[in-house]
């Protein structure tokens with residue numbers, strides 16, 4: 001198994017396991033798919049930092065013209081550190097921004113605050129007035145559109161905590177006109193994550209387009225429409241997944257809704273850009289039989305990749321150097337003391353022995369980003385492969401790293 005021309009086995013030997021491996025070339029290919037599909041429209045791609053916030057990846061995307069969708073002051077500092085020139089291409093989402101975070105972003109003169117409540121807009125007006133800085137904002141509206149996905153990552157229904165009911169948006173934009181330090185820049189939506197059909201994006205965009213037209217009648221011209229992120233991939237059949245066609249259909253469904261509107265289209269893809277470009281490499285520690293079940297215990301655990309435990313997510317698992325012999329049904333599990341610590345259940349896999357390497361595929365998004373130190377496990381190293389060059393972009397944590405913030409022993 002390879003990442004581009006680079007053998008995964010050689011990376012495991014060089015950098016140890018568990019190890020996250022990413023392909024820069026594949027990430028940029030994905031970015032290009034959006035650029036191509038949007039060539040007829042003014043647009044800005046704002047990579048959703050929370051999907052994978054490695055500084056080296058932020059720099060890579062910024063170098064290729066992307067902006068960023070952030071959800072915290074910490075992510076703002078990541079962009080500032082990796083690509084300060086991209087701060088004016090940042091949009092700031094999130095339902096619970098603090099005063100400190102608003103101040104930080106005002107000072108950085110980001111492109112737009114994606115405001116999720118009237119109270120947040122009032123606070124933003126106050127902080128902007130204090131600093132005498134104009135704040136460009138977009139209301140994040142909740143379009144009440146259902147998108148089929150896991151309930152934990154669905155966000156576009158009125159029962160969710162996100163956004164402002166779209167029926168209230170017009171009134172709030174009108175009221176905001178009276179605020180000297182606020183500037184209505186655009187409108188945004190984000191209906192959820194891992195959405196596999198283009199249709200809900202079009203439906204949400206149709207509601208947003210109606211609002212944009214109403215506001216234009218009110219004399220409030222919006223410059224941009226932010227469709228959020230959420231475009232999904234095929235975890236179960238990654239090799240036959242047609243990414244280009246998926247992007248084209250997605251853009252077409254939104255273009256239909258936006259027909260005739262001269263607005264800039266902002267997109268916030270996260271998973272779609274990085275998920276399939278990454279794998280988690282792990283070594284088999286033990287193979288153990290308990291009654292009728294066989295457990296393959298790996299040196300990676302749920303603290304390194306929590307998606308199976310958190311979202312019942314399915315990841316393809318492949319032996320890096322497959323052995324001959326009959327496949328058998330196994331559970332692939334980690335060493336963490338939780339029954340939820342599994343990567344696969346009842347999976348048919350080629351024979352595996354202690355010391356073998358396996359790759360957990362499509363782990364580039366919400367993998368390292370959601371990792372933790374549970375069980376006092378230092379987190380994996382990360383390697384970025386560009387062409388034939390493999391570069392470590394984050395060293396493996398040490399136990400000393402984990403203790404560093406702790407006090408109270410003296």
Ligand SMILES: *Cc1c(COP(=O)(O)O)cnc(C)c1O
Pocket residue numbers: 048050051069093094190192193194228229230231268269270271272365
């Ligand atoms: C999480 C999130 C994204 C990215 O979602 P993906 O499914 O990874 O594309 C984009 N915008 C907002 C507001 C988000 O919360």
